[in-house]
Amino acid sequence: MQKLVARAPAKVNLTLRVLRRRADGFHDLASFVAFAGAADLLTLLPDLPLGVEVSGERAQAAGPSQDNLVLKAARALMERVPGLRAGAFHLVKRLPVAAGLGGGSSDAAAALRLLAELNGIAPDHPALMEAARSTGSDVPVCLDPRARFMGGVGDRLSPPLALPSLFAVLVNCGAAVPTAPVFKGLGLQPGAALEGPEHPRALPAERGLLLSMLAALSNDLELPAEALAPAISEAKALLGAEPEARLVRMSGSGATVFALTDDCRAAARLSRHIAAQRPSWWVRSTVLR
Numbered sequence: 001m002q003k004l005v006a007r008a009p010a011k012v013n014l015t016l017r018v019l020r021r022r023a024d025g026f027h028d029l030a031s032f033v034a035f036a037g038a039a040d041l042l043t044l045l046p047d048l049p050l051g052v053e054v055s056g057e058r059a060q061a062a063g064p065s066q067d068n069l070v071l072k073a074a075r076a077l078m079e080r081v082p083g084l085r086a087g088a089f090h091l092v093k094r095l096p097v098a099a100g101l102g103g104g105s106s107d108a109a110a111a112l113r114l115l116a117e118l119n120g121i122a123p124d125h126p127a128l129m130e131a132a133r134s135t136g137s138d139v140p141v142c143l144d145p146r147a148r149f150m151g152g153v154g155d156r157l158s159p160p161l162a163l164p165s166l167f168a169v170l171v172n173c174g175a176a177v178p179t180a181p182v183f184k185g186l187g188l189q190p191g192a193a194l195e196g197p198e199h200p201r202a203l204p205a206e207r208g209l210l211l212s213m214l215a216a217l218s219n220d221l222e223l224p225a226e227a228l229a230p231a232i233s234e235a236k237a238l239l240g241a242e243p244e245a246r247l248v249r250m251s252g253s254g255a256t257v258f259a260l261t262d263d264c265r266a267a268a269r270l271s272r273h274i275a276a277q278r279p280s281w282w283v284r285s286t287v288l289r
Contacts, residue, residue, distance in 0.1 A: 004044045004117055008110040009145050010036040010095050010170065011102030011138060012251045012258055012288055015217040017199040021188035026137075026153045030199035032214075034163060034288040035145040038170060040107055041092040042070065044114040048088035050074060058093040061176070062104075069135055073108035076131035077115055085118050096282050098176035100225075100252030105138035112143060147289060149201050164207045166288040167267040171239060171274055172256045173231035173281050182253040185224025194220060211260065215247055225254035232257060238277060244270040260288075 014032040021027050040056075052070045054062050062068065070089050078084045089111060095103035112128050115121070121128065123144065132139040137154035147163035150156070188194060199217065204210050226232045232250060235257040239248045244266040245259040261267040264287070271285035 002046055004046070004114045006042050006044075006110040006114050007039040008042055008095075008103070008106040008142075009039040010286075011106055011142055011145070012036055012168070012170070013100070013219060014214055014249070014288075015199065016219040016221060016252065017196055017217070018183075018186060018188075018194045018220040019199075020193040021186075021190055023190050025190060027183055027188070028152055029150065029154070031150045032147070032161070032203060033141050033150050034147040034166065036101075036168070036170060036284075036288055037286040038095060038284045040094050040103060040110075042107060042110040042114065043090040043092075044087050044111070044118065045090070046085055046087040046118055050086050050088070052089040052091055054091045054093055056091075056093040058095065058097055061097040062091075062093045063097075069104045069108035069139070070111040073111045073131060073135040073139065074115060076134045077112055077127060080127040080130055081119065081121070084115065086115060087118070089114075096172040096174075096256065098178055099172050099256045100177070100250065100254045101170070101172075101256050102138040102142060102252065105136050106142040106145065108132070108135045108139045109142035109145070112139075147203075158201060161203055162205045163203060163289060164205060164210065166210075167261045167264050168286055168288050169239070169245075169259045169261065169267050169270045169274065170251075170256055170284045170286060171235045171258070171281060172283075173229070173235050173278070175229035175231050175255045177225055177229050177232075177254040179253045181228055182221050182225045185227055186220070196220060211246060214249075214260075219250050221253045222250045225250060229255050231255065235281070238274055239270070242270050242273055
């Protein structure tokens with residue numbers, strides 16, 4: 001039987017500014033997003049009954065299969081493309097759940113890419129983006145997983161950015177941090193803005209200038225996330241104490257923290273150091289693109 005396979009890479013927020021809370025309760029954001037080598041793996045077996053089977057080390061944490069965003073995305077596209085061929089999905093869950101890495105969103109985007117491949121749908125077909133937006137805020141940026149500026153509620157995306165390879169270590173302390181309580185911790189009322197520096201829309205291509213710009217920005221969700229999961233602070237401190245770490249920051253709404261390093265060897269050393277100190281944590285060296 002024919003099968004189609006796609007990677008669903010981890011999304012990493014290099015920066016994250018919360019600009020304001022909108023009247024509808026959602027928050028307008030500004031963020032530079034990159035994608036890691038660490039990924040889930042999604043397979044589609046065409047023309048079988050629609051469903052998803054989840055396996056892998058993180059399968060239990062992913063929750064009930066019927067609630068998986070893969071199915072939500074598939075159904076959203078089926079509503080927009082009459083006669084769409086679908087099938088049975090198999091998700092190998094490797095990324096931590098509720099971790100600020102957009103794992104579920106990336107899985108959903110991978111499902112849309114596989115369905116597009118199966119049905120001969122062009123990558124820029126508007127139905128794909130419409131289905132992505134209806135599935136979740138982070139799904140659109142994961143649809144074509146390349147570094148971008150992301151604005152609004154994830155609905156405003158720049159063209160792909162010319163990002164140099166960034167060597168990194170991802171660290172997740174095991175705390176599941178739901179997004180809603182983190183945003184609530186900002187204490188913004190509807191219509192209120194959050195003070196902070198203006199967020200640029202483009203990144204310098206030269207690595208040194210890029211690191212300087214990123215260091216001058218921030219993730220506005222770090223403090224409320226750390227209040228909910230103090231182990232995030234511990235992870236940041238452990239990474240920050242290592243000589244290989246050039247920049248340490250939380251991704252998304254947490255709890256994953258990343259450190260940027262000078263090269264792949266430094267990332268590998270740093271990964272080994274942290275894994276030895278906290279063997280129960282999820283630690284991966286990777287490249288962000």
